[in-house]
Amino acid sequence: MPLRTLETWPHGAIMLDAQHTRFALWAPDAFYVSVELESGQSVAMLPQADGWFETEIKCPAGTRYRYNVDGEREVPDPASRAQADDVHGWSVVVDPLAYPWQHANWQGRPWHEAVIYELHVGALGGYAEVEKHLPRLAELGVTAIELMPLAQFPGERNWGYDGVLPYAPQSSYGTPEQLKHLIDSAHGHGLAVILDVVYNHFGPDGNYLGQYAQGFFREDVHTPWGAGIDFDRREVRDFFLDNALMWLMEYRFDGLRLDAVHAIDNPGFLQQLAQRVREQVETGRHVWLVLENEFNQAGLLERDFDAQWNDDGHNALHVLLTGETDAYYSDFATDTTAKLARCLSEGFIYQGHTTRHGHARGEPSGHLPPSAFVLFLQNHDQIGNRALGERLHQLCSPQALEAATALLLLSPMIPLMFMGDEVNAREPFLFFTDHHGELAEAVREGRRNEFADFAAFHDPERRERIPDPNALETFRQSAPVFVENAHTELYRHLLKLRHRHITPHLPGSVALGAQVLADGAVTARWRLGNGRVLQIDLNLSASAVAHTAPAQIIFATPADQGAHLPPHSARVSLFPVGEHP
Known part of the structure; x- marks a missing residue:
């Protein structure tokens, strides 16, 4: 699986080959940035347009590093691919292609x-x-x-x-x-x-x-956790877009669940x-x-x-x-x-x-x-x-x-x-x-x-x-x-x-409606993709509810329900094509 071009993934430490790594940091408020290696080596990063600093260093996977900003503070790489210990410590250069996948042909499963x-x-x-x-x-x-x-x-x-x-x-x-x-x-x-x-x-x-x-955040937009993230900035958007692609492409995750997107003001x-x-x-x-x-x-x-x-x-x-x-x-x-x-x-x-x-x-x-x-x-x-x-x-x-x-x-x-x-x-x-x-x-x-x-x-x-x-x-x-x-x-x-x-029949399914049978009891129907109708009768109340049992039951609790939905019970039925309650 080839790496993407550097132009589309600028954040962080990117291995160029087995012995060389490119470091890039977006630090628009800094005047001077260097890469410090645990070995004691310090290499100045060259300022680029739009607040970027970057350099290339001879160092393999496993090298521990951090950034020095303006000679005043030492910080981990915000796009660190691994930390040696905690969030305040050394970042680690990672070779994304080193792992030998045993199931490289896995294509996932349909939703x-x-x-x-x-x-x-x-x-x-x-x-x-x-x-x-x-x-x-x-x-x-x-x-x-x-x-x-x-x-x-x-x-x-x-x-x-x-x-x-x-x-x-x-x-x-x-x-x-x-x-x-x-x-x-x-x-x-x-x-x-x-x-x-x-x-x-x-x-x-x-x-x-x-x-x-500071431009990573918006002081005029606040979330429950503090200043909002400024997704209007290309560098900020790319930071997260590339992160999503890293998980999906490098780690071969099959999907992402995005937390609380209502707090993303974009x-x-x-x-x-x-x-x-x-x-x-x-x-x-x-x-x-x-x-x-x-x-x-x-x-x-x-x-x-x-x-x-x-x-x-x-x-x-x-x-x-x-x-x-x-x-x-x-x-x-x-x-x-x-x-x-x-x-x-x-x-x-x-x-x-x-x-x-x-x-x-x-x-x-x-x-x-x-x-x-x-x-x-x-x-x-x-x-x-x-x-x-x-x-x-x-x-x-x-x-x-x-x-x-x-x-x-x-x-x-x-x-x-x-x-x-x-x-x-x-x-x-x-x-x-x-x-x-x-x-x-x-x-x-x-x-x-x-x-x-x-x-x-x-x-x-x-x-x-x-x-x-x-x-x-x-x-x-x-x-x-x-x-x-x-x-x-x-x-x-x-x-x-x-x-x-x-x-097998979920593609093409549509809801046919749901009705209240009594307080705490409902019946709902869906037409599955193969034309059959699925019906679920649910009674979460403490009282029995009159509701005739269909003949095509595939599951019921309790098993013997008679002509009622007993208290705290469910019944699931499947009707042949063309038949429905």
Whole structure:
């Protein structure tokens, strides 16, 4: 796989051959920049147009280096391909072609085959340890693993959303070669690999860009994490566009999930990213692009992106399953069943509707295919952003969870599960970081104050019991233990049904509508691409609902339902072509 030309990838240390490396840094606020090698050698970088500095040095892969700016500060390469240790230390020259791919002909999987398993690499022990789970996941029926962000962050442990060196895979998880081996091994098991990338902000510790490239940021646009990133600048856009291409081309990830794109104040950047990816990826190779987007912008899903995480669907299901209506769940506290029906029929629930804050949110989405929406009962956010990290099976009845799982795994939307869902893991998934000093204290207090709006934590003394994100024990408690049980068998059975009856016929599927049967109960239908009609009847209430059972049932819980939908039950039916309820 040839490297791209230097003109299209200027940021960072690029190997020219086995012994020579070109270094390039965009530092428009600097007067003088040099490359310092760990060996003691220092080489001045030549100033170029538009704030660039560059030089070529005889040094092989593995060389440790950093930049010296104006003789006053030593900083890592913002486009470092690897760090020797932490975000403040030496960057490392990486040969992107050194890894010998065993499955170089892997072309990925079409999007409609996606059954996604989100995981945290650190909680599972690093790249090499994640590999040990691949056979188990493939046998279960998973077709893709999604890795939470890997960009180098401060310390040894973090969710990944505090990354500050987007090109460098987290060193405490393993080497770049070990990450490639994980991806290569996944491909050998028929598993695609998605990476969660964060292009909306940098973490609070270890980002030096503002010291020599203030133009990277916009002080007139602010995000929840500080000054916005200035995507109007070509150098800034290229920094992230080339990063996306690095993960897809060098590491051969099969897709990217873009975190919180509603915090990117430049819609054109997203369209340009999708266009660049589609142009650069080899013909015939499947690469997935998925959004997290609070704005529910259906237009981005019409041509540029494959799908969006459907928080709306999760939130409605969570309210019905648990009865919780605190904070953001309050947007789903009224007419919840009707909102779930809208989700099953049209994708988004909020399609321009007014939120609790009085703002219109979302765009009409009923024209999009069901596969444009990623549905989930849990993910890292929905577990980890709970004060105590409880999992769903600890918050609702097992029968209701079984019914909701049937909807998750057999609807035409793309299902996503979080690590441990398949075994009803008892361990929480908590919010954890590895900050120190004043920042650690700020994160600790900020975390506890987040829950002031939740009824259970109005009392400040109760908030003090929320686990300290920086405590090592908080991280250790978040490692799931995988012991197969009846819930695992449910996942295995439902995914076999999905792969046999639904997945092959998802292309061309359309929603036929959904109706409310009673409070907490809905019925929804879709015409699959082969002309058959899929019907899912779901009752998450505590009362039976009169609803005649079709003769073509492929799954039901409980198995014997009679002429009613029992409390906390689901029923999935497939009608032959030309027949429908």
